[in-house]
Amino acid sequence: MGMTFNVYHDNQGVEKILHLDIVPRIIDHAEWKHLEAGLKQRIYALNLFIHDMYNDQKALKDKIIQEDLILGSKDYLKACQGLTPPKGIWCHITGTDLVKDKDGEYYILEDNLRCPSGVSYMLESREIIKRAYPDLFNKLGVMPVSDYPAKLLKMLQFISNKEKPVVGVLTPGIYNSAYFEHSYLALQMGVELVSGIDLITKGKKVYMQTTKGLQQIDVLYRRIDDTFLDPLTFNPHSMLGIPGIFEAYKAGNIAMANAPGTGVADDKAVYAYVPRLIKYYLGEEPILKNVPTYLCREEKDRQYVLDHIEELVVKETNAAGGYGMLIGPKSTKEEHAKFRQLIKDNPTNYIAQPTLSLSTVPTWTDEGLEPRHVDLRPYILYGETIEVIPGALTRVALKKGSLVVNSSQGGGSKDTWVLYGDDTNGQSH
Incomplete structure (x- = not known):
């Protein structure tokens, strides 16, 4: 089906097929509601944290987190100081990694707030598994994930100040490891797939170069790293970005998801402080724990x-x-x-x-069904509200005993079935 990812350092060839295990991972409704509440709380707090770091810096003044850790980070963009992104949202799309320990408790492994990838594999895996088990979905009451592209588009339209905004997916191009996903999501949303060479800025506005001339673009779902976005503001050697796009962004003429600067909350050292930040910004105890760090x-x-x-x-x-x-x-x-x-x-x-003793799930191997270690990456959209998509990318360490689930290092994936509960509109079980 063309579902591939690219591995830059592999001499055997660039494109790899993502291994899909045929045995789904099943999460019951009560367990999912707990995860959902914890993820919403965390994203809300992280958004407040990012805004604070680029504006009042209260958490630094109150010594909740060390100043040099933030201001000395390569992901802290001085150009974003004083910025408020459209609707006050910085992290529109998050793919949070969780692991389940032997005690049955979920722990947050990391927050992916920059350009989280993998959602296309979640969507396509579901389509494939539906063909394999067409009757089971209705019998078990599995919550759907297929409306993700529609929800993503709605969120992207929400962050624009225009009634009918023109939306695009900004890709670094065909050699990027997640190019399949960029083109897939653009196609599913029915929006333009653009790269830096397709766009120009004039009068602090961003335009696509089309066969009919220039057309203004209002929202970009960017899949390019912050520093490559604009060679005039960030990395002057970037060949991927659009000169002047950051000025257009500051002028409010284009919205971007995720907002430039979100990487400051995506640092593994900042991760250690997130439980403290949740208490600081929300006055609440964290629902989901960090791995001790x-x-x-x-x-x-x-x-x-x-x-x-x-x-x-x-x-x-x-x-x-x-x-x-x-x-x-x-x-x-x-x-x-x-x-x-x-x-x-x-x-x-x-x-x-x-080293957590990661939970295992039954996985099909050459020897039959065997336990393999897994993690969980749910996707969270932050638009009018914060919404956790009821499914996730479950990544599997296919090598026996391995704890490394990354697809670039030989991991595979599973479809994740979240079951309806009594409080949902579906069947109750």
Whole structure:
């Protein structure tokens, strides 16, 4: 079906097929309601945090989080200081990663607030599995996910100040790892798929170059990293962006999802402070817990990590995709020594967490049904309200005993069935 993702560092060829396991993961309604409440709370608090960091910086003044951690971060965009994005929303689309421990409790693993990917695999996997089990969906009462593109479009239209805004998906192009998803979502929403060379700015407005001349575009669902958006404001060497788009954005002539600057809340070191930020901004206890996190920038934590590196997972604060990390129990003494040195050389760049005994789900293998470790990535849209899509991308570590679920490192996926409950419009079970 053309469902692929690209792996840049692989010499065997660029495009990879995403492995889909035929056995769905099933989540009952009560469990899902708990997740939904926790995710809404977290997204709401993170949005307030991002706005605060670019405006009043109250959390810095009140010493809830260290100033150098934010202002020294490569993801803190000084150009966004004093900005309020359309409707006050920064993180419109989030793909939060969760894991379930052996105690049955869910923990937030990371917040993906920049350009979270994978939703197209969730949607297409559902279509494939529906063909495999056509009768089971109605019998079990599985909540639908197919209206995600319509909900995404509605949210994108909501953040524009125009009645009938022209919407586009901004892609870096065909060589991007998630290009399949960019084109898929544009097609499903019935909007334009554009790259930097298709757009120009004039008079602080953004236009598409079409065969009929220039057409103004009002909203962009951007899948380009912040710093590549505008070579005049950010990275001057960017060939992907549109010169002048940031000025058009500041002038209110174009809306972008997610807003530039959201990356400041997507740092693995900031992650450690999110429970504190929820209490600070909302005055509430966090519904969903973080994985306990050691910040190597803090001396006591750093010493603990250096002494117990064999038991811990060490992560680079700015890395993603399962790279820049060490899984202590599965690593060699040489790798432990190398990471000890990396931490000593640049402690701010590393965090560490205990290795959770991730839950497993039945997965089809060459030996039949076997347990494999999984995580969960639900998608949350923040428009008129915050909405958690009742399904998720379940990523599976296909190698026996492996904890790495990233598709770029040999992981696969499963369809995730969230069941209707008595308080929903579907069947009750």
